[in-house]
Amino acid sequence: DTAVSQTPKYLVTQMGNDKSIKCEQNLGHDTMYWYKQDSKKFLKIMFSYNNKELIINETVPNRFSPKSPDKAHLNLHINSLELGDSAVYFCASSQDSRGGGETQYFGPGTRLLVL
Amino acid sequence: GNSVTQMEGPVTLSEEAFLTINCTYTATGYPSLFWYVQYPGEGLQLLLKATKADDKGSNKGFEATYRKETTSFHLEKGSVQVSDSAVYFCALSRQGAQKLVFGQGTRLTINP
Numbered sequence: 305d306t307a308v309s310q311t312p313k314y315l316v317t318q319m320g321n322d323k324s325i326k327c328e329q330n331l332g333h334d335t336m337y338w339y340k341q342d343s344k345k346f347l348k349i350m351f352s353y354n355n356k357e358l359i360i361n362e363t364v365p366n367r368f369s370p371k372s373p374d375k376a377h378l379n380l381h382i383n384s385l386e387l388g389d390s391a392v393y394f395c396a397s398s399q400d401s402r403g404g405g406e407t408q409y410f411g412p413g414t415r416l417l418v419l
Numbered sequence: 420g421n422s423v424t425q426m427e428g429p430v431t432l433s434e435e436a437f438l439t440i441n442c443t444y445t446a447t448g449y450p451s452l453f454w455y456v457q458y459p460g461e462g463l464q465l466l467l468k469a470t471k472a473d474d475k476g477s478n479k480g481f482e483a484t485y486r487k488e489t490t491s492f493h494l495e496k497g498s499v500q501v502s503d504s505a506v507y508f509c510a511l512s513r514q515g516a517q518k519l520v521f522g523q524g525t526r527l528t529i530n531p
Contacts, residue, residue, distance in 0.1 A: 308462075335517060345506055345526075347463075349518040359517050394462055405451035405470035405512070408519060410462040 307331050308411040310395050316417045317385060325380045325414045327395030334400045335359075336378035337408065338370060341392040350393075353378055354400065385418045392416070421446045425509050425522035432499055433530050440494040440525050442483075442509035450511040452476075452485050452492040453519065457506045466494075466507070501529045 308329045317323055329336065337360075338350040352360035356372045367383045382389060395411040426441040444450065451470040455463040467476030472487035481496045492509060509522040 337518065339519075345457075345524040347508065347519075347521040347524070349520075352517045354517065362518075396463075405468070407453075407465050407468065410455075410464070412462045 308395055308397055308409050310393075310411040310414050312414060313412065314415050314417075316419065318419055319385055319387060321385050322381070322383045323385060323416070324382070325393055325395075325416075327378045327380070327411055329376055329395075329397040329409070331397055331409060333397040333409075334375060335398050335406075336372065336375070337396040337398075338378065338380050339394045339396060339410075341394060341413070343391070347394070351378075351380075387418050390416055390418045421450070421511060421513060421516075421520045423509050423511055423520055423522035425507075425525050428506075428525040429528060430525060431528045431530065434501055435498045436529075438494070438496040438499045438503075438527070440507055440509075440527070442492045442494065442522060444490050444492065444509075444511050446490075446511055446513055448513055449487075450513045452483070453510045453512070454481070454483055454492070454494050455508045455510060455521075457508065457524075459505070463508065499527075499529050501531050503527060504529045 335354045337352045341347045350364045351370045353372045369381045372378045392413045396408040398406040398408045422445045453468040454466040456466045467478045469476040469485035475484045483494045506524045510519045
């Protein structure tokens with residue numbers, strides 16, 4: 305069974321469209337994350353949720369709206385897509401990471417291409 | 420702020436060569452340090468970690484030691500294999516921060 309899963313794996317869409325990416329973890333973790341990996345492979349945190357509560361919003365444009373219906377799911381909705389949104393988006397989860405040393409488990413990524 | 424700097428890639432080695440990928444960090448307090456690996460077309464996997472100074476993380480023949488005095492966490496392997504070809508990320512997390520701060524990644528290619 306996949307520990308952290310994301311759908312879709314690939315997403316090709318036109319500028320201006322609205323799209324969603326879904327993430328689910330079956331590890332029983334309390335904390336979930338979204339990271340963005342750009343074309344140079346650089347990874348940066350976007351959001352972090354703990355028990356459905358937003359903990360981190362790392363200066364992401366408000367076109368990006370995360371939603372956590374329960375602690376096993378963290379979805380990412382993107383409005384009015386722009387060319388610069390093209391990237392690979394990774395979902396991750398961990399036990400409560402306030403201690404700082406918890407391992408984060410990553411999904412396979414969603415490759416978004418905006419045309 | 421908190422940051423991680425890795426050696427510039429790409430790195431190309433022959434099979435059975437010795438590998439070092441340098442990683443240094445800047446952080447307040449006592450961060451935990453990680454190495455993650457990303458194989459082509461896949462997500463990131465934890466390779467090893469260390470949560471306090473002088474700890475050594477090890478896995479699959481890879482090792483890294485948390486050196487507080489030099490703020491470093493260099494990744495080493497004595498004899499690399501073709502299957503080690505991947506992108507390697509050094510990262511840190513601080514207590515209370517609930518996020519990983521990544522280095523820029525180092526692409527490693529091992530030739531047979």
